[in-house]
Every structure is written in structure tokens, then in C-alpha cells.
Amino acid sequence: MTDETPIASKPRPRSYAHAPRLAADGGKVELRSLFSGTGPVMLEIGPGRGRFALELLAARPDWSVLALEIRKKLAFNLDERMRERGCSPRARCFAEDAREALPRLIGDGTVSAAAIHFPDPWWKKRHAKRMVVGDELVNELARLVAKGGTVLVQTDVIERAEAYFPRFAEHPEFASKGAPYVEESPFVPARSNREAMAITDGLPVYRMVFERR
């Protein structure tokens, strides 16, 4: 490639418009129809680069994973990596805003566990509307997670942990399994990218575990 290369033939940044979506028409989707497996289902919200999902799939070969990632490039890359590792269609990552996608999933009580690792990297007041962990999301998790199922929420920001905890702990369908934080994730050896980095850097990780009543 030289400065004389015509603009039209220069590689353009990929738009990732082809990142997988839950359904082309934006309609409702039967959650179980997304996978071939019949085993337990992990729902991961905001997987980022996807280390947790990939490690969980390796550690628990009977589990399926449904990951919802708002950034198209990250969703595309994780879905590809799941496929390359032979985990598709046991596992999929879709380019979706979890707040909009969860109400479209049919299958109350079909999720065995849900994980939200280090969400909401928004610090400006005007970005508050982007926050993923809100009352509507918690209500959707209460609908989708099976009785006795586990929800893990973890962050390294204490103010965030203090805001998330009561949303779940005071919800009639969830009971806290910590006081309020637990030492270790119930899904080790699977770790998210941010979680692994926090451990390496010696940062505190506030882990909250809730059981669906």
C-alpha cells in the first residue's frame, strides 16, 4: 500500500455490521432453539473479550453459553472463537444490548446461571442511561433464571457494588449468598478478562452471588 493507492482500494475499517444478531427481525426468540445442547445454560452479559465464556465452556463441556455483547466487534470475535474451538452451536455470542435482548427471550426459568463481570464502565453523569444493571434487567433475570439458579455480579468499584447489591438482595425473587461479598467466584476456574487482570494487579474484587428463590 503506497500513498498513490487509490482511495477505493484502501482497506476500510470493518463495520462488523455482519456480527451475529439474535433474530434478523428483532422479534422474540426461543432461548433453547439457539443451542444444540440440552444441558445447563449460562447467560453472560457483556463478555467483552470473552475469556470467561471460553474458560467455562472448556471446564464444563455439558454447558451452553449465551453471551450478549453490545459492541459488535467484540461479539463477532467471541462468536468466531467459540466456533473455532468447536463450541458452536453449544455456545453463541450475539451483538445485542442485553437490556433490549432479554425481554425478547422466550423460556422462563431456562437459564441455570447468569454472570455479569465488571459492567458499566461509565463514569459521567450524562452516561448514566447506558447502565446495564438496573431494575428492568434484574426483573428479566428473575424471569429467565431457574429456581435455585445462581447470578454472579462482580466489580472492582465499591460504589458500583454498593449500588448493585440491593437491586438483587431486595428483589423478592433473589436471595444473597454472601454477606454481601464472597471471596471466590462460583465459576472458577473460569475468569473474565477484567477479573484476571484485577487479581494479577492485586485489586479488590467485590463478588456478589444471588440465588433465584
Ligand SMILES: C[S@@+](CC[C@H](N)C(=O)[O-])C[C@H]1O[C@@H](n2cnc3c(N)ncnc32)[C@H](O)[C@@H]1O
Ligand atoms: C468493563 S467491560 C468488562 C468486560 C468483561 N465482562 C470482563 O470482565 O472482562 C464491560 C462490557 O460490557 C459491555 N456492555 C456494556 N453495556 C452493555 C449492554 N447494555 N449489553 C451488553 N453488553 C454491554 C461492554 O461493551 C463491555 O464489553
